[in-house]
Amino acid sequence: xxxxxxxxxxxVTKRGQDVALRCDPISGHVSLYWYRQxxxxxxxxxxxxxxxxxxDKSGLPNDRFSAxxxxxxxxxxxxxxxxxxxxxxxxxxxxxxxxxxxxxxYFGPGTRLTVL
Amino acid sequence: xQSVAQPEDQVNVAEGNxxxxxxxxSVSGNPYLFWYxxxxxxxxxxxxxxxxxxxxxxxxxxxEAEFNKSQTSFHLKKPSALVSDSAxxxxxxxxxxxxxxxxxxxxxxxxxxxx
Numbered sequence: 437x438x439x440x441x442x443x444x445x446x447x448v449t450k451r452g453q454d455v456a457l458r459c460d461p462i463s464g465h466v467s468l469y470w471y472r473q474x475x476x477x478x479x480x481x482x483x484x485x486x487x488x489x490x491x492d493k494s495g496l497p498n499d500r501f502s503a504x505x506x507x508x509x510x511x512x513x514x515x516x517x518x519x520x521x522x523x524x525x526x527x528x529x530x531x532x533x534x535x536x537x538x539x540x541x542y543f544g545p546g547t548r549l550t551v552l
Numbered sequence: 553x554q555s556v557a558q559p560e561d562q563v564n565v566a567e568g569n570x571x572x573x574x575x576x577x578s579v580s581g582n583p584y585l586f587w588y589x590x591x592x593x594x595x596x597x598x599x600x601x602x603x604x605x606x607x608x609x610x611x612x613x614x615x616e617a618e619f620n621k622s623q624t625s626f627h628l629k630k631p632s633a634l635v636s637d638s639a640x641x642x643x644x645x646x647x648x649x650x651x652x653x654x655x656x657x658x659x660x661x662x663x664x665x666x667x
Binding site: 440471477479481492495529542 | 556584588597598601603644653656657660
């Protein structure tokens with residue numbers, strides 16, 4: 437079946453512009469996660485949704501970052517007034533259950549964001 | 553706080569030889585451990601996980617990992633490496649602190665398998 441999809445795969449923007457990154461999880465998956473991965477590092481947690489409810493946003497670096505999942509399926513991560521330090525790979529993952537400790541997260545291909 | 557360490561930036565191994573990619577962890581309570589692999593221009597792919605039970609966990613593509621509680625390690629292994637195994641490997645632990653949902657990743661180990 438189809439895996440997690442993300443769009444766009446690559447995004448180049450100018451500093452100060454807003455960007456929206458989209459994630460389409462595996463069908464039927466309850467939980468959705470966003471991570472950010474800098475070059476040479478492992479992914480770092482940004483935020484977590486259980487259905488449409490954003491239950492953990494402790495990893496969002498500042499208030500320029502926001503995320504939503506209004507119908508409990510597709511999610512959008514929005515970065516306002518982008519800065520060069522926002523350049524990274526943004527990864528989305530989904531899991532079948534409600535974030536249980538043993539639940540497996542399945543990742544999408546990521547969106548490579550470059551802020552000029 | 554939970555953490556994961558991958559002490560080797562790169563591991564080099566000849567095709568056909570056994571491989572080991574090391575991971576150590578620090579958690580409070582029982583650990584939930586995962587290995588993922590990242591191929592170029594592709595997403596992170598799940599390989600295997602340890603939740604409870606047998607210390608030797610078998611996963612995809614012939615990989616296995618050994619959980620060692622006394623050494624707080626979860627090393628990834630394969631008896632015979634293939635050139636196609638060359639990729640970036642990440643160890644991760646489930647964050648049992650603030651919530652049950654976050655994964656905490658190591659910095660990754662690049663595996664290079666030479667013909």
